Amino acid sequence: MCALRRERVQLSARRTGTGIGPRSSGSQETLQVILVAGTGPIIALAKADCLNLLPRLATEVLIPRKVHRELLAKTGSDADRIEAAIGTIIRVRAAGFASSKIKAATDHLGEGEREVIHLALSCSPVAMILMDDQTGRKTTTELGLPVIGTIGLLVAAKERSLISSVSGTLLLMRTNGYWLSDKSVSQNSPCHGGASVPLAVSGAIRTTASGTLAPPCNFKTLSKPYPCS
Structure with missing residues (x-):
């Protein structure tokens, strides 16, 4: 095993397994x-x-x-x-x-x-x-x-009812000058705050709660901005 690979394994061993992931609706811990x-x-x-x-x-x-x-x-x-x-x-x-x-x-x-x-x-x-x-x-x-x-952080916040809308918050960010590509939004946010979406540690949203691929979002048709609660 190469030295860098050994170091990666050692890093993995130091993790506790806790992280930001999906929670039941309304959970704010x-x-x-x-x-x-x-x-x-x-x-x-x-x-x-x-x-x-x-x-x-x-x-x-x-x-x-x-x-x-x-x-x-x-x-x-x-x-x-x-x-x-x-x-x-x-x-x-x-x-x-x-x-x-x-x-x-x-x-x-x-x-x-x-x-x-x-x-x-x-x-x-x-x-x-x-x-x-x-x-x-x-x-x-x-x-x-x-x-x-x-985006992944916003999804975690939405899962805990800390924000009203992932897509609305993203739109507010982009309106105020933060660059976000249409592709990144369509790949990584649920349309109109729809189905609960599991969050990988990388922050990329791939599937719905049922395991099917989440539908693509058209950024131009997303709902109006919602400020953070």
């Missing part, structure tokens, strides 16, 4: 999971005024220092929301030690994505990563780490 967030999801949640979801979905939300610096460079109303959340809802931590093998595996990523992964690994147990960057998510998955995206 805080999940026993630490989230380490990248820049993108924090900005997206701020644009929809949904940063208040984070402490209701996780016991702790951390960002590394590089992500903190990137967030401080933002301007506008969402920047004000982010600034208010840092130190209360969101805590800044040093990225922590990363082995030479992990550094090599993440060397191609941006500094923010690298620090997110390194910080998640330094948590005990290993934290779940909240990230939208596709290259970063691919690397995270290859390392065997739990990862969820903004």
Whole structure:
């Protein structure tokens, strides 16, 4: 077994099995999971005024220092929301030690994505990563780490009746300037807040509760925005 593969196995052994997944309708318990967030999801949640979801979905939300610096460079109303959340809802931590093998595996990523992964690994147990960057998510998955995206987080919130509509919240994010492709929305959100949809740890929604493929959504016909409750 190669050294990096051994390290992945060791990482898997450190997991507790807890995570963000489907719950019965109306269940609002805080999940026993630490989230380490990248820049993108924090900005997206701020644009929809949904940063208040984070402490209701996780016991702790951390960002590394590089992500903190990137967030401080933002301007506008969402920047004000982010600034208010840092130190209360969101805590800044040093990225922590990363082995030479992990550094090599993440060397191609941006500094923010690298620090997110390194910080998640330094948590005990290993934290779940909240990230939208596709290259970063691919690397995270290859390392065997739990990862969820903004869309997956919203689905978890909807399962717990914390928001009225996944699609409406996504539309609000995009209306306020957060880039979301039609493809990502159609692949990853249920139409009009329809059937209960199980959530994979990657955040990708693939099937309905009955096990059949969820119907594709036309983003242009989604319902009006609903603010986070």
